[in-house]
Amino acid sequence: MSEGAASRVSEATVARLPRYLARLLELAAADTATVSSDHLAELAGVNPATLRRDLASFGIAGTRGVGYDVRYLVYEVSIVLGLNHEWPIVIVGVGNLGRALANYDGLVSRGFPVRALLDIDPSVVGDEVAGITVEHIDDSAAVVAREQLAVAVIATPSGSAQNAADLMIGSGISSLLNFTAVAIEVPDVVEVRRVDLATELQILSFYQQRSSAARGGAGVPLEKALSPIC
Amino acid sequence: MSEGAASRVSEATVARLPRYLARLLELAAADTATVSSDHLAELAGVNPATLRRDLASFGIAGTRGVGYDVRYLVYEVSIVLGLNHEWPIVIVGVGNLGRALANYDGLVSRGFPVRALLDIDPSVVGDEVAGITVEHIDDSAAVVAREQLAVAVIATPSGSAQNAADLMIGSGISSLLNFTAVAIEVPDVVEVRRVDLATELQILSFYQQRSSAARGGAGVPLEKALSPIC
DNA sequence: TTCTGTGAAATAGTTCACAGCG
DNA sequence: CGCTGTGAACTATTTCACAGAA
Numbered sequence A, B: 001m002s003e004g005a006a007s008r009v010s011e012a013t014v015a016r017l018p019r020y021l022a023r024l025l026e027l028a029a030a031d032t033a034t035v036s037s038d039h040l041a042e043l044a045g046v047n048p049a050t051l052r053r054d055l056a057s058f059g060i061a062g063t064r065g066v067g068y069d070v071r072y073l074v075y076e077v078s079i080v081l082g083l084n085h086e087w088p089i090v091i092v093g094v095g096n097l098g099r100a101l102a103n104y105d106g107l108v109s110r111g112f113p114v115r116a117l118l119d120i121d122p123s124v125v126g127d128e129v130a131g132i133t134v135e136h137i138d139d140s141a142a143v144v145a146r147e148q149l150a151v152a153v154i155a156t157p158s159g160s161a162q163n164a165a166d167l168m169i170g171s172g173i174s175s176l177l178n179f180t181a182v183a184i185e186v187p188d189v190v191e192v193r194r195v196d197l198a199t200e201l202q203i204l205s206f207y208q209q210r211s212s213a214a215r216g217g218a219g220v221p222l223e224k225a226l227s228p229i230c
Numbered sequence C: 001t002t003c004t005g006t007g008a009a010a011t012a013g014t015t016c017a018c019a020g021c022g
Numbered sequence D: 001c002g003c004t005g006t007g008a009a010c011t012a013t014t015t016c017a018c019a020g021a022a
Helices: A011-029 A037-044 A048-056 A070-081 A096-103 A137-147 A158-170 A197-214 B011-029 B037-044 B048-056 B070-081 B096-103 B137-147 B158-170 B197-214
Strands: A089-092 A114-119 A132-136 A151-154 A175-178 A191-194 B089-092 B114-119 B132-136 B151-154 B175-178 B191-194
Touching (some): A011 A037, A011 A070, A011 B197, A037 A048, A089 A096, A089 A158, A096 A114, A096 B096, A114 A137, A132 A137, A137 A158, A151 A158, A158 A175, A197 B011, A197 B070, A197 B151, A197 B175, A197 B191, B011 B037, B037 B048, B089 B096, B089 B137, B089 B158, B096 B114, B132 B137, B137 B158, B158 B175
Parallel strands (some): A089 A114, A089 A151, A114 A132, A151 A175, A175 A191, B089 B114, B089 B151, B114 B132, B151 B175
């Protein structure tokens, strides 16, 4: 990931904010007016002191003896995360994954409406997916300008990922969410995060293997062992 | 995430192993025989001492003056991650996301073949997706036993995620990869990891906002500001 | 009294730097 | 001589514990 401006808050703190926000929205939906750090920390699965420190590091204050005002906290955390406005996104690569993402309502409902779809394959260009007409990646600069896009989701085959990323950066995109199996190199001013299914499964595999070994090996198909996948 | 047996290696170390493995497989594919910690660390984007310590913590040794044997390292890291055998998986929820995952070739190529698809909707059961016939979730126990499954990917709507997880755990599944917008509660012996698109985008949003603020705000549609998404 | 905000302690993780092996 | 393996220093992060505000 590129580093951006040096900041005084740790990435661990930033990564917890979406979790706090999700719980806060649930509390707000249930018309809860205030919440203590103990309660919210319990809901979010963190230590109360960690929660208080996280909020304090952004200057977000509660009321001693009372707790935090839920609606105010939602507002403040949203501002800190940059969620006081929508972030329209473009999906690059309209294969199975791209289609799934375009149809995923969890995006628009959380402020990330899909505004454009791009592909390099002429047989896909012109298709309508989730109500959006697929455009050719050669037109990316025009699309980015037209839709005021800052974020692109890369859902191409792995071999095309770097190329797609370069094109989008050249078209003015400054944040990438990389959904492919390979890492993408970017200039320092561009932010990237990668979501990789196989990496997650490999980590799961480690802990799964370890905990079943500790229990005596039940549940793991060890009889299938010793055919390395490399 | 559930904790499993207390271990002496940090989660940070485990999370780096898949990255090392990916680079090692590239080196192996290019017939590179040995690699120094400096070189591999550079490829993986970590400090060389961190790499050496990570490997040493699993008892994986190199040769002083030479480096590490690439093929041996691939083998050892695979064993540590539990990748010396395949991990057949089941996808629960055959909507857009489930279909995308079922068709994603990055899974089988890395040792996680999709062996079954489950859904609760009778109009989907019986469909063939990616060469696999969708079965009803009521039959999950039989499916898990038949295919010797240990890992389930939850790709249902968020509201059904906990339910789906409970059913799969009751059917003998011991690792879950949760692809929905909500957290899932599980017993201690079950491992869970969650991949959430909106969380990733929110973190991107934070850094994007911050770095464009540092550059004077160019590139962000600030004129659209102030319509909170909550 | 309750619960925040935060020094200070504890813990975890990273990096340096170098002894010593091949 | 080059590079690993690791004590020790350093940095980051979490947690405790409590003073003090409401």
